[in-house]
């Protein structure tokens with residue numbers, strides 16, 4: 001029988017507008033939700049559930065590739081240092097001769113850091129210029145996850161005079177370095193995890209996905225008890241939410257990305273974002289990986305409910321032109337602003353990740369979860385789905401390099417180079433002498449899936465691109481669109 005309170009909840013009537021207004025207060029956007037599953041208090045990274053080099057392989061943490069990757073960075077950093085110190089005239093450049101600050105953002109286990117410094121140290125034994133370089137390099141890390149900061153401190157201990165680890169957010173570097181400047185800021189597989197919203201473009205309308213989490217009444221019961229939540233209250237809210245979601249249903253503005261398996265009986269209790277994360281705290285502590293506890297639905301609201309997104313489409317009108325689902329990354333512009341604020345004049349920003357330019361990507365490859373990871377790591381593990389086991393898996397998107405380049409331009413960074421990662425280590429560099437030639441082929445095969453973008457705040461025409469073998473321009477989205485239009489007219 002329906003109680004008086006439940007009846008009262010049923011009485012509320014919604015239009016799509018009022019339901020949307022209520023929904024954005026109850027449920028996070030997909031971007032916020034998936035971001036928290038990685039970097040919120042119960043996130044995959046924050047809790048240290050991520051096991052680099054073990055169950056989770058990144059280029060920097062796979063021993064077969066890590067030395068080549070480290071050598072590529074060592075070579076590039078050495079080239080930047082040489083160029084800066086040769087051209088030194090200003091005070092800043094003179095300062096670089098006594099201390100050369102480099103910054104890695106998002107350092108995982110600290111593998112790249114320790115490997116780069118080991119390579120430079122080995123080069124120092126044979127090349128006096130490298131010894132000079134080793135004496136001045138100061139390696140900073142900014143890492144958001146406290147659990148990973150601990151691992152990085154341990155791993156880099158033997159270089160502790162050179163390594164400075166700061167716990168903080170790479171999208172707010174000015175708060176960490178109010179005065180100190182960096183000659184190079186780099187990251188590997190960081191940008192693919194920045195906040196990405198899911199937008200559906202349909203004719204003239206653009207709608208934003210909200211995450212509507214659910215827990216199964218039966219499998220979820222122990223978690224509900226353990227979290228101290230009141231089951232009756234959750235059921236009352238479920239009725240209220242169902243009433244609201246009916247409106248989304250009628251407007252075809254609700255969908256399920258991972259409906260519970262058909263054979264499995266799943267009695268959904270709809271959860272607010274807040275209640276989900278209370279339960280998630282218990283789940284990540286006590287999860288039985290074979291049990292299906294959560295399912296995630298998605299309701300759609302107009303993008304005007306998310307001002308940064310509405311602003312994104314104004315700044316990048318071409319990103320709303322293709323129909324269907326697209327994934328604008330809202331984290332890139334703040335990252336570019338942040339990096340620019342700590343960069344020396346003529347400093348370099350080096351971004352390594354999997355991804356493509358806007359045209360190559362055509363949005364089709366961009367996804368939450370498995371596809372990007374599969375492409376990059378050959379990871380074919382079944383069930384690598386962001387909704388299937390929240391908090392226990394990596395959630396990424398392919399990097400849209402045109403957007404990185406465009407956002408950089410917005411803050412005054414121009415592109416020096418864009419290409420495949422293996423180009424970062426030209427075969428004629430001194431450093432190749434200390435690497436195993438037979439490993440090079442397998443590294444090149446794997447690293448080809450990764451791109452490298454180098455930006456600088458120096459005037460591009462004035463900056464040599466001699467660090468790399470080849471160079472490929474990253475056009476802005478506007479230029480790409482113009483080219484497309486021209487081709488269509490032909």
Ligand SMILES: C[S@@+](CC[C@H](N)C(=O)[O-])C[C@H]1O[C@@H](n2cnc3c(N)ncnc32)[C@H](O)[C@@H]1O
Pocket residue numbers: 039045052058059060061105106107108109112142143144145148168169170171187188189190193
């Ligand atoms: C996919 S992992 C890559 C780690 C390492 N670079 C590698 O390739 O093995 C991303 C790293 O960036 C960190 N991270 C993510 N967002 C960050 C942010 N906004 N600021 C600083 N670190 C961040 C994560 O905690 C993690 O260490």
